[in-house]
Amino acid sequence: MSATTTFEEDNITPARRRDPLLVVLWVALVTVAAIWVAPFVFITFTAMKSNSDVMTTSAFSPPTDIAWENFSGAWKKGNFSNTFLNSVIITAVKVPLGLLISAMAAYALARIRLRWGRFLLVFVLFGAMIPFQVMLAPLFTLVNSLGLIDTYIGVILPYLAFGVPYQVFILHGFFRAVPKELSEAALIDGASHFTVFRRIFLPISLPVLAALLILDFVATWNEFAMALVLLQNKNMWTLPLGLMSFQGQFSNSYGQLNAAIVMTVLPAVIVYLIFQRYFVSGLTSGAVKG
Structure with missing residues (x-):
């Protein structure tokens, strides 16, 4: 019994310690990624909103009703x-x-x-x-x-x-x-x-x-x-x-x-x-x- 217990204790994987430098790096990467993605989210959500929704809702709130006419209108007006x-x-x-x-x-x-x-x-x-x-x-x-x-x-x-x-x-x-x-x-x-x-x-x-x-x-x-x-x-x-x-x-x-x-x-x-x-x-x- 004691030999089995010793064998199991030897195979227990110790808890991994998180490297503080690695954590800081991941936080920095996530922050930079969020900064880069934010404008694309804003542009995409705004493209799918009507003008009234753009004026009344938050810039980063998803559209309730997708205004597909924005794309057809932009295609025509922009030639x-x-x-x-x-x-x-x-x-x-x-x-x-x-x-x-x-x-x-x-x-x-x-x-x-x-x-x-x-x-x-x-x-x-x-x-x-x-x-x-x-x-x-x-x-x-x-x-x-x-x-x-x-x-x-x-x-x-x-x-x-x-x-x-x-x-x-x-x-x-x-x-x-x-x-x-x-x-x-x-x-x-x-x-x-x-x-x-x-x-x-x-x-x-x-x-x-x-x-x-x-x-x-x-x-x-x-x-x-x-x-x-x-x-x-x-x-x-x-x-x-x-x-x-x-x-x-x-x-x-x-x-x-x-x-x-x-x-x-x-x-x-x-x-x-x-x-x-x-x-x-x-x-x-x-x-x-x-």
Whole structure:
């Protein structure tokens, strides 16, 4: 009996002591998360309320009756059928094309021996150091001289110019970390650099490309300043520019304004949820070697 008791006492798991630092960290994380989530809750609830409910109820109280007409009214008043299409076309062309150009450029700079390889890398990365705000005036002059104002290509080309350097920087570091034996064995067997890039480097870089896709999609979808300068025709406006339609005579339609914001943000949220697991693995890829 005593031996059994001793055995049971030896297998009793002691009560876990909570690390004070861990508790403080969790409290801090929950607080920061609440601060970030609060505006989204406010916007979502307001988008589903009528103007009378917005004025009489608390900002964070859920709606009693969902005002679906806010979304249909916002879609019509903001001309979202046109601005949404423009955003889809610009984003669908710019994001994949930018990733492809960046991946090929990063592979060439990381794996092909070039005489001026380091200089070219520094030259490309120099583009990521220039704030695009200081380039808006000369950029408008250049695009206008080419006759590309109020055109898709007139917006896509500047987007590519300012987005590619950052992506090249990320992908170049990733490609440099790939063991040389993978590419050298394929080259010895007669494969071209394009085949090595397509068959080896692209498949293993999918997590990083997915992370860059999310970041680039959100940045392109929500871009405002450059589109405002280069797209002066309302028929060419993107979704962020369409939100300007709610200024002035529509400024009192709080429900419609927030419904328009929800519809503008929703595609970016959907893309993030689809590629979320790839985004996390892409951010951590290369963090641990061996």
